[in-house]
Amino acid sequence: MTTRKPLDICVLRLSAIGDTCNIVPVIHQLRNAFPEARITWIIGKTEWSLLQTLPDVEFITVDKQAGRRERRQLVRQLQSRTFDVFLHMHASMRANLISRHVRATRKIGFDRSRARDFQWLFSSETTAPAERAHVVDGFLGFLGSLGITPEPPQWCIPLADDAVEFASRYCEQPTLIISPCSSDRRQNFRNWAAEHYSRIVDDAVRKHGLEVVLTGGQTPVERDYGKNISALATEPVINLIGKTSLPQLLALLTKADVLLCPDSGPAHMANAVGTPVIGLFATSNRWRTGAYNSQRWAVDRYPDALAIYNGKSVAQVRWGQRVRDPRAMELIRPEDVSARLQEFMRYRASLTPPEDY
Incomplete structure (x- = not known):
């Protein structure tokens, strides 16, 4: 060598x-x-x-x-x-x-x-x-392998000027971005129900005075999520699903106060720009794939899903084992997510971190 x-x-x-x-x-x-x-x-x-x-x-x-x-x-x-x-x-x-x-x-x-x-x-x-x-x-x-001792990770992804200009039109007040969908792959059961997200929209606006922005790609599944969440919510929501490029989404995330999403790419984009993430986990292990600096905010039902649908504990399965059951994400209740959002907003207001999870 x-x-x-x-x-x-x-x-x-x-x-x-x-x-x-x-x-x-x-x-x-x-x-x-x-x-x-x-x-x-x-x-x-x-x-x-x-x-x-x-x-x-x-x-x-x-x-x-x-x-x-x-x-x-x-x-x-x-x-x-x-x-x-x-x-x-x-x-x-x-x-x-x-x-x-x-x-x-x-x-x-x-x-x-x-x-x-x-x-x-x-x-x-x-x-x-x-x-x-x-x-x-x-x-x-x-x-x-190259003789380098790893340091704590830093991301530092420069923003494109046109993306910053696009994002300047939004997030003028405290904002929750919801990116409701994970990638569309076979047996990829990571999406939470649209009706549950609509309840979080209403709570975010009524209880916390947040503006809510929906983001996502251009697939039919994602577009339907945007339409359904918007229709089911009684409070206003800005639907940008299918209307942003990746650089524009990254710029939007820099302006947001918090992101709510399943185990998906936008979680890591938000992490890269320092925006906290409330991650929803039931079919994947957050300690392996969750937003690196936002583990405390995750709503985690993965151990429960493994026990119910695989008959195993986390210690008994290979690291990264997924739960391949479409019912698993229903273990996450809207009230659990509302409570985590409230906890985050209290932390944001007081700057006093809660106990780690």
Whole structure:
């Protein structure tokens, strides 16, 4: 293993929104440790649209929808370079196939327990095991392979000027942003019912004087959520679902007082800009994938869901095990979320933190 400082570093993490946000602290610490190094990030096209403002990073974008011509161009672009270090931070077969075209002196991947889809076959070294760690801490573990002692994570994603201008039209008073939907994937039962969100809208306006803004993507599921929440709530709500880009959403989140959402990318976007997150968890483990700096605000029914639908405790299942039952999120009651919002608003007013959860 070479001890020479790497001058050319390649990072591979294609997606998703939350995971790429959580790679950012690694990028910053690489830059601090190796200020002269050239850092290249192979990233998905959608995720690049959010993170393209990061300074001193060369991006190579990958489009899932690209045709053969674009794929051949990507291969040529990668094969024309040789890196000192390649950090293979995406354990998926699609990422593995891309990694075959990356030439590097050192190829570092996840330890065997996290190296899904045979990732160990595409790496020459692995990180130290990260037992029951948050995703962010698992990513930071790659730094140890380069002799860097990880520091507390910092995100620092610069905002685009046009996104700031867009966000300036909203959040002029204390604001709750609700991003009600997680990614639309098979057996991804992380969404809470629209009628429950509508109750939180009414509580937020009546009890706390908050403006409420709905955000989300352009899928039919998300658009229907926006329409249903707006129709069921008796208090006014601003529905921006399907009307923002990722940079615009990031700018909006910087102005919000708090975000309410399930386990999803916007939670990590809010965390990246320092906005507290009330996360809703029943099918995934918040200690692994929750907003890194907002664990105290999570409404967590994951242990209950595991016991009811899997017959197991958290200690009995593999780290990151999901509950694949559409009924699980119903374990989260609206009154639980209202109580957590009230607790947050009291904290915000007093600046006295409650006991940790």
